[in-house]
Amino acid sequence: NSKVIQTPRYLVKGQGQKAKMRCIPEKGHPVVFWYQQNKNNEFKFLINFQNQEVLQQIDMTEKRFSAECPSNSPCSLEIQSSEAGDSALYLCASSLTGGWDTQYFGPGTRLLVL
Amino acid sequence: AQSVTQPDARVTVSEGASLQLRCKYSYSGTPYLFWYVQYPRQGLQLLLKYYSGDPVVQGVNGFEAEFSKSNSSFHLRKASVHWSDSAVYFCVLSVSNNRIFFGDGTQLVVKP
Numbered sequence: 467n468s469k470v471i472q473t474p475r476y477l478v479k480g481q482g483q484k485a486k487m488r489c490i491p492e493k494g495h496p497v498v499f500w501y502q503q504n505k506n507n508e509f510k511f512l513i514n515f516q517n518q519e520v521l522q523q524i525d526m527t528e529k530r531f532s533a534e535c536p537s538n539s540p541c542s543l544e545i546q547s548s549e550a551g552d553s554a555l556y557l558c559a560s561s562l563t564g565g566w567d568t569q570y571f572g573p574g575t576r577l578l579v580l
Numbered sequence: 581a582q583s584v585t586q587p588d589a590r591v592t593v594s595e596g597a598s599l600q601l602r603c604k605y606s607y608s609g610t611p612y613l614f615w616y617v618q619y620p621r622q623g624l625q626l627l628l629k630y631y632s633g634d635p636v637v638q639g640v641n642g643f644e645a646e647f648s649k650s651n652s653s654f655h656l657r658k659a660s661v662h663w664s665d666s667a668v669y670f671c672v673l674s675v676s677n678n679r680i681f682f683g684d685g686t687q688l689v690v691k692p
Contacts, residue, residue, distance in 0.1 A: 507684055522679075573623040
């Protein structure tokens with residue numbers, strides 16, 4: 467079973483507010499991924515890290531989303547100004563080596579933007 | 581382009597019956613394939629994975645999957661389903677460069 471921890475489990479924000487969620491990857495996993503899962507079960511890759519360095523990120527992440535994985539602290543994903551369309555389940559996953567390696571998922575943070 | 585197709589959005593079976601959930605992938609290289617299950621209000625849990633070797637891979641809770649390169653498929657099977665297997669099942673393709681591709685999921689409903 468995955469040992470990825472995500473907090474909070476639920477987050478409710480008004481439009482324009484900041485929304486911040488955190489992820490603690492499995493111990494020893496240097497690669498961390500963030501995904502957005504919408505109500506239609508569509509997954510969107512947002513960003514990934516290896517240790518503290520960003521490996522890849524999509525345009526959406528570059529504009530309103532910010533993320534970091536500081537050393538000895540949880541990783542975080544923050545939406546600077548939430549929009550209704552950001553309402554989704556945000557999943558964090560970690561893996562040992564990235565690439566083709568298995569990704570282990572946390573329970574997710576469900577964001578509702580009113 | 582890489583993609584994963586799960587042609588059945590919803591599958592309903594009776595408890596104790598056998599199950600097959602279909603998955604087709606599109607990728608010109610060597611695919612690394614996974615099945616994950618998502619229970620309500622939870623994240624994705626790994627059921628099984630295929631990297632190479634024996635095309636039939638065993639997973640948790642009696643699930644198995646068979647890889648077919650000629651059919652570009654990775655179907656999930658279980659001999660006898662239980663009501664607790666009701667969930668959404670995702671077929672996932674992993675390629676190089678840290679990217680994975682999700683199918684749209686198959687909602688499994690197990691009737692008592």
